[in-house]
Amino acid sequence: MERMNTLGVKTRPLIVSEIRKDFPIFNQHDGKKLFFLDSAASSQKPVQVLQAMDHYYSTTHANVHRGVYHIAEHATELYEGARATIGRFVGAPNPSRETIFTKNATESINLLSNSLTRGTLKKGDVVVLTEMEHHANLVPWLMAKEQFGIEIRYIMVDENGYLDLQNIDELLQNAKILSVSLTSNVLGTINPIRRLADLAHEHGAIAIGDGAQYVPHLSTNVTDLGLDFLAFTGHKMLGPTGIGVLWGKSELLESLPPFMGGGDMITDVRLDGFTPNELPWKFEAGTPPIAEAIGLAAAVDYLENLGMDAIRDHELELLSYAFESLESNFGKDLVIHGPRNVNDRGGVISFDFKNIHPHDISQVLDQSGVCVRAGHHCAKPLMRHLGIAATARASFHIYNDRSDVDALVDALAKARAFFG
């Protein structure tokens, strides 16, 4: 069965009951159903990812880029093959050169803020961020501000949860860097990244995208997005923890100094200096996360097999259902943050429910097997803007369906009765 999505592309609908069979965690917990609505924090892992890592460790583990014996060569092939797969997944023009493995999206951005401040950025140079950024795209730049005296300007958030772009030209005046999340982890807002990247380029600035909440859910092509760099993380896209990615344009990566120093990132070391390695290894010091890279490539295969357009359609359908269901059941008792138009959102719903503290909501929901996040979501400046200390947040991925939304609604009704 096929259906047309909003772009007129035919997609195969996801069959969630089949997908859930691939995720061992849903078969645990004494048969009690797990309603996992916290994939924006970290997704669950399909057996294909676990098996790929297990198979690697069981059959061909050796360090990469070193041994000339056959299992070491095979490990290197798998690791570099994973790089190419993951680079292609985000449309990298030169996937094998431009895809750098890090620990997570946070490290990817730290790599950039660090290398840029030792290369391109000088005291007084301007970096433009937004008020809705995750701490991962705030603190590295605030550290650079403290240490090197760069200036940070912010694109603010309007009352509907969109970026306020009225004064964008003013903000980008003389800017060297624009670094923006593609999807907000709190509001769900999908930002107009192409437009922002084009504007940054018009002003001579480099455009960095934080894709942690975008790449796992929407078809991504770095060229179409107009980006110079893209950071994302493996564990939110069905992959293991401990692996993230930085994609960058070759010429920019060439121009930056290395991040961390150590083995593998050099072509020569003398007592009085060193010569950095070629791309991408120049940015990968020490033994890399080999099994994790292989696991992430298996996750990418899994996502591609379902189709990113089909995944987006599925999440849009779920979002619409959740919006309708929450509104019809709770009306004004429940306030959803962020854009009203689901087409402008990722699969994230942050909400306030009466005056019940998110911790209490999360605790009551847990009793019904419903897992949601409660807290400030590592976005304290945005929380201040919203005038709240914390929210509860439900987020979706491929293994969620309407039954998860129904369980959420039922559990919220219990919480209301309890704290009423």
Place this chain on the structure above:
Amino acid sequence: MPGLEDLYREIILDHYKNPRNEGIFPTPPALKAEGHNPLCGDELTVYLLLEGDVIKDIRITGQGCSISRSSASLMSVAVKGKTLQEVDRLLKIFKSMMSISTNSSGEAEVVDPVEYSERELGELIALQGVVKFPVRIKCATLSWNTLVQALEDRAS
């Protein structure tokens, strides 16, 4: 899994919905300390009026979950009119009740155990169930830690 009624006892919900000793005192003469739990964004401010070594009166303002708010309210009732020595004893008992960790064989153990009777604890015993929900222990102890801070600031 422990049930919700272990955590949200009736007394707790009552103190959450109708917090006692809410408000502020001018400083000086009141002592004041601010506490916050960065993990969940809970914040509260404790104001103390001392007369000699007696807590003559107390006010608390802030925002937080039901456990942190009700614990603060219960604490305010428990320490009001008590001598600092009695407060110190209550603090040790309360901390003992909240300091549960698991040993190597997975059994719950009290860290720094203190001998006490339930009578000494009074209504505070309603918070006993919190230890079954380890992430919420910080919510329950926030107000007590802030109280200690206010008294320590005075000492220095």
